[in-house]
Amino acid sequence: MSAEAVHAESFIRRYLFSTDHKTIGKQYLLTAFFMGLFAVGWSILIRIQLAWPHANLPLLSRLFPGLYQDGVLLPERYLSLVTMHGTVMVFFVISFALVSGFGNFIIPLHIGARDMAYPVLNMLSYWTAVPACILMIASFFVPDGAAAAGWTAYPPLSALPQAVPGSGWGQTLWLLGMALFIASFTMGSLNFVTTILNLRTKGMSMFRMPLTVWTLFISSVLGILAFPALTAAAIMLLLDRHGGTSFFLPSGLVVGGQVLEHSGGTPLLFQHLFWFLGHPEVYILVLPAIGIAFDVVAVFGRRPVFGYRTSIWALLVIGVLSMIVWGHHMFTSGMNPYLGEYFSVATVAITVPFAVLGMNLIASLWRAEIRLHPAMLFALAMIAAIGLGGLGGLWLGTASSDMYLHDSYFVVGHFHFMIGVVTAFGIFAGTYYWFPKMFGRMIDQRLGKIHFWATSVGVFFAFIAMHFLGLGGVLRRTYDPTAYEYTASVTWLNLPISIALFLAAAAQVVFLVNFFWSMFRGQKAEANPWEAATLEWTTPSPAPHLNWRELPSVFRGPYEYRTDGRAAGYRSQVVPDEPPAEVRA
Amino acid sequence: MERITPYRTYWLVWIVLLALTLSMIVAEGAPLARGLVVSFILLAMLLKVTMIGAWYMHLRLERAALILSVVLATFVTAAALFFLLVPEAISLPQAGP
Amino acid sequence: MTTVAMGSSETAAPVAHWQGGVSPFAVSWQKLMMWIFLVTDALLFAGFLASYGFVRLASPAWPEQNEVFPMLKIAAMTFVLITSSATMATAVGAAHRRDLKRAMVFVALTALGGLLFLLAQATEWATLIAEGARLTHNPWGPAPFAAFFFMITGFHGSHVLIGVILLTVVALRLWRGRATGMGVEVAGLYWHFVDVVWCFIFPLFYLL
Ligand code: HEM
Ligand SMILES: [Cu+2]
Numbered sequence: 001m002s003a004e005a006v007h008a009e010s011f012i013r014r015y016l017f018s019t020d021h022k023t024i025g026k027q028y029l030l031t032a033f034f035m036g037l038f039a040v041g042w043s044i045l046i047r048i049q050l051a052w053p054h055a056n057l058p059l060l061s062r063l064f065p066g067l068y069q070d071g072v073l074l075p076e077r078y079l080s081l082v083t084m085h086g087t088v089m090v091f092f093v094i095s096f097a098l099v100s101g102f103g104n105f106i107i108p109l110h111i112g113a114r115d116m117a118y119p120v121l122n123m124l125s126y127w128t129a130v131p132a133c134i135l136m137i138a139s140f141f142v143p144d145g146a147a148a149a150g151w152t153a154y155p156p157l158s159a160l161p162q163a164v165p166g167s168g169w170g171q172t173l174w175l176l177g178m179a180l181f182i183a184s185f186t187m188g189s190l191n192f193v194t195t196i197l198n199l200r201t202k203g204m205s206m207f208r209m210p211l212t213v214w215t216l217f218i219s220s221v222l223g224i225l226a227f228p229a230l231t232a233a234a235i236m237l238l239l240d241r242h243g244g245t246s247f248f249l250p251s252g253l254v255v256g257g258q259v260l261e262h263s264g265g266t267p268l269l270f271q272h273l274f275w276f277l278g279h280p281e282v283y284i285l286v287l288p289a290i291g292i293a294f295d296v297v298a299v300f301g302r303r304p305v306f307g308y309r310t311s312i313w314a315l316l317v318i319g320v321l322s323m324i325v326w327g328h329h330m331f332t333s334g335m336n337p338y339l340g341e342y343f344s345v346a347t348v349a350i351t352v353p354f355a356v357l358g359m360n361l362i363a364s365l366w367r368a369e370i371r372l373h374p375a376m377l378f379a380l381a382m383i384a385a386i387g388l389g390g391l392g393g394l395w396l397g398t399a400s401s402d403m404y405l406h407d408s409y410f411v412v413g414h415f416h417f418m419i420g421v422v423t424a425f426g427i428f429a430g431t432y433y434w435f436p437k438m439f440g441r442m443i444d445q446r447l448g449k450i451h452f453w454a455t456s457v458g459v460f461f462a463f464i465a466m467h468f469l470g471l472g473g474v475l476r477r478t479y480d481p482t483a484y485e486y487t488a489s490v491t492w493l494n495l496p497i498s499i500a501l502f503l504a505a506a507a508q509v510v511f512l513v514n515f516f517w518s519m520f521r522g523q524k525a526e527a528n529p530w531e532a533a534t535l536e537w538t539t540p541s542p543a544p545h546l547n548w549r550e551l552p553s554v555f556r557g558p559y560e561y562r563t564d565g566r567a568a569g570y571r572s573q574v575v576p577d578e579p580p581a582e583v584r585a
Numbered sequence: 586m587e588r589i590t591p592y593r594t595y596w597l598v599w600i601v602l603l604a605l606t607l608s609m610i611v612a613e614g615a616p617l618a619r620g621l622v623v624s625f626i627l628l629a630m631l632l633k634v635t636m637i638g639a640w641y642m643h644l645r646l647e648r649a650a651l652i653l654s655v656v657l658a659t660f661v662t663a664a665a666l667f668f669l670l671v672p673e674a675i676s677l678p679q680a681g682p
Numbered sequence: 683m684t685t686v687a688m689g690s691s692e693t694a695a696p697v698a699h700w701q702g703g704v705s706p707f708a709v710s711w712q713k714l715m716m717w718i719f720l721v722t723d724a725l726l727f728a729g730f731l732a733s734y735g736f737v738r739l740a741s742p743a744w745p746e747q748n749e750v751f752p753m754l755k756i757a758a759m760t761f762v763l764i765t766s767s768a769t770m771a772t773a774v775g776a777a778h779r780r781d782l783k784r785a786m787v788f789v790a791l792t793a794l795g796g797l798l799f800l801l802a803q804a805t806e807w808a809t810l811i812a813e814g815a816r817l818t819h820n821p822w823g824p825a826p827f828a829a830f831f832f833m834i835t836g837f838h839g840s841h842v843l844i845g846v847i848l849l850t851v852v853a854l855r856l857w858r859g860r861a862t863g864m865g866v867e868v869a870g871l872y873w874h875f876v877d878v879v880w881c882f883i884f885p886l887f888y889l890l
Contacts, residue, residue, distance in 0.1 A: 117711040186722055194715045198705040206706070224722045225662045232729030236833070244818035245829035247733065250679075264824035266677065269736050272670055273729060324665050336676040339669065589779065592772055599768035606760050606884075610753065613889045623890060630885045634878050641771040641874045643867075651707040651717070659721050663728035670732055674739035 017127070019119035022543055024126050025105025026438060029431075032097035033512065035133055039088040040505050042081045049073050051498035053480050066145065075479045076165045079148035082477055083166070084136070086151030087174065090285070091181050092133055094423045098288045099223075100129070100188050102430050103216045105438065107192060109536035110213045112201025112554060114546045117194040125187035128180050135177035144168035150477065152274055155248040155267045159240040162255050172241065175234050182227050182234075189220035196220075201535075203554035207312070208573070210534050210558040211305065214312055215291030218319045219284040225323065226280035233273035240265075271333060275326035282419050283322040287315065289426020290357055290386070293379040295558075296429045297361060299532045300376035301368030302567045304559040307360040314353035314360075321350040331399045332406045340399050347397035351390060358386050369567040373530075374448030375432035381456050382425040388460075389417030392467060407477075410470025416463045424459075428452075428511070435518065436525030440542035443522060447514040451507050458504025462497045469493055533572050534558045590640070598640045605629045716868045720875045723841075727879050730837065731886055734830045745822035747888055752806070756888050759802045760880065766795025767877040770849075770870050777856075777866035785866060786856035792873060793849040796842050803839050807832070831887070838883055841876050848872065 018024060045067070048057070056071035067077045104122065108115055116122045139146040148166025149158035153174065161168050196217045200209070209217075236247040244261075248270045251263030298305045305311070327335060327343030361383050370376060392414035395401050405411060428451070435443040472490030474481065481491045528537040539548050552574045560571040609629045612622050639645040644652050674680060707714060738744050773788035810828070814821045820828035852869045855861035 118715060190715050190718050193718055194711045197707065198711040198714055221658075224718060225658060225725060228722050228725035229666060229729045231726055232733060236733065239817065239829065239833065243829075244816075245833075246818075246825045247737065247829060261818065262825070264741060264826045265737060266740055268673065268677070269670075269733055272673070272736070273733065276666055323662060324669065327669070336672045339672050342669075590771075590775055592775055595768050595771040595775065598771075599764065602764045602767075603761065606757070606764065609885055609889060610757055614748075626885045626889055630881060633881045637767060637874055637878050637881065641767055641877075642871055643774075648706075648708050651709060651714075654707070655717050655721060659724050659728075662725055663732070666728060667732045667735060670736045671739060674736045677740045679742055680740045 017123060019115070019123045020545060021104045021108050021116045021119065021122060022438070022547075024122050025101050025103070027126055028096050028104060028129070029101035031129065031133065032093045032101055032427075033515075035088055035092040035096065035136075036508075038137065039085050039093055040508065042085040042088075044502065044505060045073070046078070046081050046085065047498040047501050049078060049479070050481050050494045052495075053482055066140070073479075076148060077145055078479045079150075079164070079477065080140070080146040080166045080170065083147050083150050083153075083174075084140070087147075087178075088136060090151060090281070090419065091178070092136060094285050094419065094427070095185065096129065097427045098285060098292075098423055098430075099216065099219055100125070100185070102212070102288065102292065102427075102434070103188065103192055103220075106430075106434065106536065107195055107213055107216060108199070109437070109539070109543060109547060110210050110534060111196060111199065111204050112535050112548075112552050113195060113199040114548075114551070116191045117199055118191055121187050122191050125184045125191070128184035128187065132177045132180035132184060135173045135180065139170040139173035139177070142169040142173065144170055146170040147174035152271075152278065153237070154274075155237065155240065155270050156253055159237055159248050159267075159270075160253070160255055160260070161241055172238070175238050175241075179231070179234055182231050185223055186227060189223045192216060192220040193224065201551050201554060204535075204573075207309065208554055208557050210291075211294040211308070211311060212288065212291035214315060215287040218315050219287050222280045222284050222319055222322065226277045226284075229273045230277035233270055233277075237270065268330075268333060268335075271330050272326070275329045276323075278329065279326040280322045282415070283318060285423050286418055286426075287318070289382065289423045289429075290361070292426045292430045292433070293361060293382050294364070295534070296375045296379040296433050297364050297368075298559045298561060299433070299530050300371045300373050300379070301365055302371070302561045302570070303364055303366070303368045304557075304561055305360065306363035306366065307356075308557065308559065311357060311360050314356040317353040318350060318357075321346060321353070325350055328397050328399075328402070331402045344397060344399040348394065351394060351397070354386075354390055358383060358390065361386075369562075372449075373432065374443075374445060374452050375429045377449065377452045377456075378425040378429040378432065381452070381460075382422050382429065384460075385417050385421040385425065388464070389414055389422065392417065405470055407475055408470035409466045409474045409476055412476050413463045413466030413470060416459075416466065421459050421463065424455075428455075431515070433530070434536075435515075436529050436541045437536055437543055439519045439522075440525055440540075441518055441520075441522030442525050442529065443518040444514050447510055451511045451514065454507035454510070455504045458500040458502075458507065462500040462504070465493050465497050465500075469497075531568060531570055533560055533570050535573055538572060538574050590643070590646075594640060598636055602633055602636060605633050710864060712864055712868050713871070716871050720871065723875070724879070727834075727837070727882070730830075730834050731882065734826075734834065734887070737824075737826045737830070741824045741826075743823060745827055750810075750822050751888055752809070753888070755802060755806060756884070759799055759806075760884055762795050762799050762802070763877050763880050766792045766799070767874055769795065770873045774863075774867050774870040777861070777863040780863075782856050782859060782861070785861075786853050789849050789853040789856060789866065789869075793846050793853060796846040796849065796873075800839060800842055800846070803835060803842075807835075834883060834887060838876070838879055841879065845873050845876050 015023065045060070048060070057068065058071045061068035061071045067073060067081070104116070107113075144165040146166055147153065147158070147170040148164050149171060153171070157163050157167060158171050161171070196209070196213060236245070239245040240247050240249060246262040246265040248267050249260070249262035249265045250267070253260045253262060294305050294311065325343055325346045327339060328347040331340050331343070392410065396405055396411060396414055432443055432448055435441070469490050472487055473484075474487045474490060481487070481494055525541040527540050529541075530537070535552055535554070536543065538552055554573045555576050556571060556573055558573055561569070563569050563571045609626050612625050615622060638656070644655075705714065769788045770792040773785045773792060776785035776788060810831070815828040815831070817829050817832060819825050848869050852861055852866060855865070
């Protein structure tokens, strides 16, 4: 089978029900952007509420009659907004774009395969994800509104349909959507792991794979190991809601003055099962972003990445440890104090391999000749975000300080650095970097830089400031930030935070315009515009069906830059001769 | 799989599996210390699973890398979940003796 | 759209004509994928069983299983399932010897064993429901006791059902001479896995 056997395919088969990994990757990426519009939109409504809590907003009231009444956001809808923003961002934007999008697009190209191991399963994965998106969005249109129990869906709130308005149909749709998402993600992970293990081209040993592939590999393995716990929890929660079981419901609950029939269960169990997935999930998302940063820093810094192998070992250690630290989300749940101490120690231990990754990224810049392409800018800023988020993590991982900080805006600031900034910047870096290979055209750099600076100023200001809100005692998920007298000295920060985030949101408009404009009107791209050494740049842009005419053979690692002492000098992975002794510049 | 397992082996394993199952049921009703009974049943359970994996699923003939990956990944993850939940469950106020 | 585009080039070709390096596990991708699937499916059951352990340990009391379940019947069900695993292993062995006829007979026997198991399970459910077991409550002890019973055995039973369907398909393909040794083996892996899960459920839920 050679790549030129291009067939007359119908539009449907080519773009909709395609089994080509590149098309599926792009479908996921575009779906992520589409879902991102919703998630960002909801966050804007949240920030408006927090910036001007008592304002009358007749226009919004007219636009969203379900959410507002008489110009005021309904408190229960505020909870729906935070819930859906979190859920959609984590699972339907970041996971779609970073893991499913880039994963599908880049894994076969990076390891020299024609496609995924099981392309039909891959297509199935995408077409399971689409109804999941529809269910999530649909939950805003059911009578009682979307789920309102937080993206963590803690019972009893989520288990009792009569508890709050959003606990009705909205919560059920949320659970069904999540179930479909998990099925889709699992199918994707099966393909990723199998493909990476079995379909590498000649000479592509595991220790010659780019770090992006390594991070995607570990993310997929984590998903395979951790998601079943959430599946089990979701099934039990559905049974509690609709089958009358009491897995998560203790006796003596009173709702609306009525004592409930349930007895014998415990909500603590759900927290454990949720975070058994929840914590690995955040690493599933952050690791591919870091992997992309490594690749981008090497290409645009014209340096081999520092400590390629130590990074891989650090990734493996992170993978193992991330499965056994979930309890740090539950320090205040009344958990067994010995167990809490254990989780605290394990959590702080995980910062060590994490710091190794961060330091390796920084050390890769040593004597680099940096080309400030937008991809590189995003990768560099990501390093800063990793540091800031990690520092916050240390405070939170220490049980004694977490007692004070838990459920405050400090946590919100921490995880937005990690799961917001790092991952989003990974998506952007990857998009700017691989755009030529995806669409055969160059993306505009000037608009890219505007996008970068506006986004960075906005998010860094906002999320650093949120840490101070948290230190001042402001709790997350509060509808009215002026409700507590004792936080009055810090809540003024809400207005500048909102303005900073509006700036960042506006920057995304620039990005989308740039993206679609360049897709059709951008300058035509050559096969290897960045002088990069990895395999995807040895095939034309855009990559043809089945990727290569002849599968390439690999002779060296992925990061041989400045091999002749000059910044432009590099050796592609397919160059056969052994490098002479004076490789080091 | 290159090597072929004789049919007889499968049925020998079958006999052992049945014997183990039977012994578990007998042990459950035996007038022995509870700890002893529980340990025996759990041990027999693990033995059964190992035999099915090794002979019926042919893990015996696979590379050590596959065996280790599959078995360790499953058991370590399940054990992490289970053993970190136990101290929590028994320290809840309503827990039994 | 041509049939060529459908069958060979799009799905099979990238893999069939693959000229790459070696898998560290030295197994085909089909088998590897099934193994990985079994890992995640096993962990789903681990999630259920760990939850059951959690609730049971956190409960003031738990029913004496001997008084609830008909142990003789459960033992017979276990016997059937283990025997079906042995017939499945025989079928895989026959498929590897290219003895398709024997393979078909033993795959069919395995499916029959699965059906028998499901039948016994169904009557067990019926008996317990007649005695008053419900998802919401039960006459013997804490409410989650019966709920866990229905959920765990139900999930295992649905896996058996899927296995029976899968095996029927495999048997038909063998009959037409279309099944490969690989296909039988991968289906066999799934079937043995269902047995392995029962090996955990039986002592953890019924005995201890
Ligand atoms: C340096 C390592 C890290 C440490 C020590 C750490 C520690 C913690 C702790 C202890 C909490 C719980 C705070 C509380 O609720 O009281 C937390 C929350 C969180 N962390 Fe981290 N973290 C680290 C890295 C990350 C990374 C890399 C991500 C994501 C990519 C992340 C995402 C989150 C999220 C999403 C939450 C909040 C979940 C919620 O309650 O809604 N963290 N972190
Ligand atoms: Cu965590």
